[in-house]
Amino acid sequence: MSTATVSRALSRPERVTEATRERVSEAVRVTGYTLNQSARSLRLQSARTILVALPDIGNPFFSTILDAIEREAARRGYGVLVANRFARGDTDPLRDYFLSNRADGLLLLDGSIDRAQLEALTRAPTSLPLIVACEAIADAPFHTVRTDNAYAAEQATRHLLRLGHSRIGHIKGPAGNVLTAEREAGFLAALCSAGAEIRAEWVLHGGFSMDDGARAARTMLDLQERPTAIFATNDEAAIGFISEIARSGLICPRDMSVIGFDDLGIAEHFLPPLTTMRQPREALGRLAAEALIDLIEGAPGKRVPRQFVLSSQLIVRGSTAPPRPR
Amino acid sequence: MSTATVSRALSRPERVTEATRERVSEAVRVTGYTLNQSARSLRLQSARTILVALPDIGNPFFSTILDAIEREAARRGYGVLVANRFARGDTDPLRDYFLSNRADGLLLLDGSIDRAQLEALTRAPTSLPLIVACEAIADAPFHTVRTDNAYAAEQATRHLLRLGHSRIGHIKGPAGNVLTAEREAGFLAALCSAGAEIRAEWVLHGGFSMDDGARAARTMLDLQERPTAIFATNDEAAIGFISEIARSGLICPRDMSVIGFDDLGIAEHFLPPLTTMRQPREALGRLAAEALIDLIEGAPGKRVPRQFVLSSQLIVRGSTAPPRPR
DNA sequence: GTGAAAGCGCTAACAG
DNA sequence: CTGTTAGCGCTTTCAC
Numbered sequence: 166m167s168t169a170t171v172s173r174a175l176s177r178p179e180r181v182t183e184a185t186r187e188r189v190s191e192a193v194r195v196t197g198y199t200l201n202q203s204a205r206s207l208r209l210q211s212a213r214t215i216l217v218a219l220p221d222i223g224n225p226f227f228s229t230i231l232d233a234i235e236r237e238a239a240r241r242g243y244g245v246l247v248a249n250r251f252a253r254g255d256t257d258p259l260r261d262y263f264l265s266n267r268a269d270g271l272l273l274l275d276g277s278i279d280r281a282q283l284e285a286l287t288r289a290p291t292s293l294p295l296i297v298a299c300e301a302i303a304d305a306p307f308h309t310v311r312t313d314n315a316y317a318a319e320q321a322t323r324h325l326l327r328l329g330h331s332r333i334g335h336i337k338g339p340a341g342n343v344l345t346a347e348r349e350a351g352f353l354a355a356l357c358s359a360g361a362e363i364r365a366e367w368v369l370h371g372g373f374s375m376d377d378g379a380r381a382a383r384t385m386l387d388l389q390e391r392p393t394a395i396f397a398t399n400d401e402a403a404i405g406f407i408s409e410i411a412r413s414g415l416i417c418p419r420d421m422s423v424i425g426f427d428d429l430g431i432a433e434h435f436l437p438p439l440t441t442m443r444q445p446r447e448a449l450g451r452l453a454a455e456a457l458i459d460l461i462e463g464a465p466g467k468r469v470p471r472q473f474v475l476s477s478q479l480i481v482r483g484s485t486a487p488p489r490p491r
Numbered sequence: 492m493s494t495a496t497v498s499r500a501l502s503r504p505e506r507v508t509e510a511t512r513e514r515v516s517e518a519v520r521v522t523g524y525t526l527n528q529s530a531r532s533l534r535l536q537s538a539r540t541i542l543v544a545l546p547d548i549g550n551p552f553f554s555t556i557l558d559a560i561e562r563e564a565a566r567r568g569y570g571v572l573v574a575n576r577f578a579r580g581d582t583d584p585l586r587d588y589f590l591s592n593r594a595d596g597l598l599l600l601d602g603s604i605d606r607a608q609l610e611a612l613t614r615a616p617t618s619l620p621l622i623v624a625c626e627a628i629a630d631a632p633f634h635t636v637r638t639d640n641a642y643a644a645e646q647a648t649r650h651l652l653r654l655g656h657s658r659i660g661h662i663k664g665p666a667g668n669v670l671t672a673e674r675e676a677g678f679l680a681a682l683c684s685a686g687a688e689i690r691a692e693w694v695l696h697g698g699f700s701m702d703d704g705a706r707a708a709r710t711m712l713d714l715q716e717r718p719t720a721i722f723a724t725n726d727e728a729a730i731g732f733i734s735e736i737a738r739s740g741l742i743c744p745r746d747m748s749v750i751g752f753d754d755l756g757i758a759e760h761f762l763p764p765l766t767t768m769r770q771p772r773e774a775l776g777r778l779a780a781e782a783l784i785d786l787i788e789g790a791p792g793k794r795v796p797r798q799f800v801l802s803s804q805l806i807v808r809g810s811t812a813p814p815r816p817r
Numbered sequence: 818g819t820g821a822a823a824g825c826g827c828t829a830a831c832a833g
Numbered sequence: 834c835t836g837t838t839a840g841c842g843c844t845t846t847c848a849c
Contacts, residue, residue, distance in 0.1 A: 201827070208826080223557075223558040225549065267528045502844080529842080531843055533825050534824085
């Protein structure tokens with residue numbers, strides 16, 4: 166029995182007699198044989214592995230998405246390599262991953278990577294299969310899976326307006342991040358179209374971490390006049406904010422309403438339970454993985470950039486309430 | 492210039508003339524050449540990749556450890572493949588990863604995998620480099636990196652005793668998990684040695700999720716007599732518990748003290764800020780990755796199982812207080 | 818210090 | 834349907 170036959174029996178059982186198939190499986194069982202993937206990758210020029218680049222695996226927002234990606238990839242027979250905190254303004258290590266045949270495609274989950282760098286990655290001659298997720302560049306020359314951040318931010322702000330708030334502030338995300346910009350834009354759009362007051366000092370510099378939210382809270386506490394409600398760029402910032410104002414005796418939502426963004430697992434169990442815009446993270450991850458693998462396996466011609474946009478959902482819980490009468 | 496020379500210039504620059512080295516780097520730069528890792532892996536019989544098997548990437552406890560692992564691995568030139576939710580009572584897919592040369596070693600982060608299965612993985616002929624982290628089997632025949640859970644649980648319980656509590660309950664982790672058993676044992680040991688009352692109905696079935704904590708809360712609320720303090724098996728259970736009793740008007744720590752385990756990022760910002768036993772997660776991940784790579788690169792003879800045990804630290808915050816005088 | 822050549826384990830093309 | 838053979842790109846003897 167030749168090696169070729171074994172190979173066929175394993176990868177294309179239908180091209181082999183029933184009898185051969187049996188003999189092969191028997192032999193495999195007895196000898197404990199396993200396919201050598203390196204050899205296979207070398208021969209096929211494909212690693213059946215995708216690389217997922219994240220800014221921070223430690224963050225539950227990303228790790229949930231990664232979870233969904235991993236599941237979908239496994240379903241289609243792909244492994245998942247992770248590259249964390251890679252965005253050092255340097256895409257070369259990433260590039261190496263495929264050029265070197267370790268991964269067949271890249272799934273990028275980061276709003277802060279430089280656009281020029283990105284385009285360099287996809288440029289010929291090696292045009293690598295790339296999906297950008299959670300990044301919000303319009304008319305980008307690559308496939309994109311994301312949620313409509315600006316619209317969702319607008320919705321979040323409208324929720325506060327509907328409750329009767331007119332003095333509304335915002336905790337921004339990190340500077341230079343596309344999501345930050347989109348969410349701020351949605352926030353401003355909502356205030357604008359409602360004719361509500363926009364005060365520069367109520368738009369606080371923040372970030373995506375709880376500490377950033379806490380810092381924003383301290384800034385706000387120093388203001389002469391304070392908003393009665395806050396739209397935070399994500400749940401972590403919202404939680405850090407609420408927690409910090411509590412130290413000064415301000416109770417959410419009695420003294421100030423706060424709405425977050427993402428709907429992390431903690432949102433439901435926080436005290437108060439956090440009102441937030443839920444992003445469909447599992448769907449995001451699954452779709453992104455699907456799209457990437459399609460791209461990898463599809464004909465190179467089929468690579469017209471597509472943009473998937475998922476929508477977020479308002480989840481009303483206990484951290485928002487009508488403003489306290491004064 | 493032969494391919495052999497290029498190979499040498501790239502991997503062992505010292506074995507080549509200065510001039511050759513320059514010519515090679517120049518050529519590399521001009522042509523955009525990259526090493527084909529599959530071919531290299533095939534030739535060297537090593538993938539410079541480790542596989543990390545986790546029960547749940549979505550859980551911040553694990554994702555932080557994964558972060559540290561990834562960082563250490565990258566530092567030593569290794570990639571990280573992730574396998575999530577793999578523990579289906581079936582280690583074969585895992586086994587395939589190395590036997591198939593996709594990964595050179597396994598880092599296992601799971602307290603619930605069956606011991607017999609584990610030993611099967613390390614058994615000859617293929618004895619694969621394996622590190623078990625956060626798993627607490629004593630005298631195991633493989634390397635282990637963990638924290639002393641029983642002792643830490645005892646410490647946590649002692650903290651409650653010191654505050655003056657004598658009616659103390661426990662929310663257990665998932666059944667069949669080593670960590671669950673160890674933490675419960677430590678809890679009981681502390682009560683025992685303090686001569687405090689141990690009530691079976693105060694030892695609640697729980698789990699590692701916030702929902703599990705909430706469920707335990709509902710069970711406890713139905714009791715005629717309630718404990719005045721709770722040691723929860725982890726922070727998530729603690730948070731779910733606190734959040735749920737709040738719905739019934741019970742305030743932590745006024746009506747009940749709660750101590751958690753892990754010190755997740757949220758612990759500090761929760762309301763009340765959570766008292767907890769901090770596990771050194773970064774150190775855990777780093778050490779585990781280090782040990783695994785040492786194992787992979789070390790002589791096969793050097794494989795005497797070593798056990799690293801890190802210690803946890805009591806972090807006192809606002810969720811524990813003396814019992815309310817009655 | 819450098820080149821020629823073999824071979825890691827696999828799959829695809831081609832004959833039979 | 835099965836066997837033979839070539840070659841994926843690399844590293845490593847072994848000569849020179």
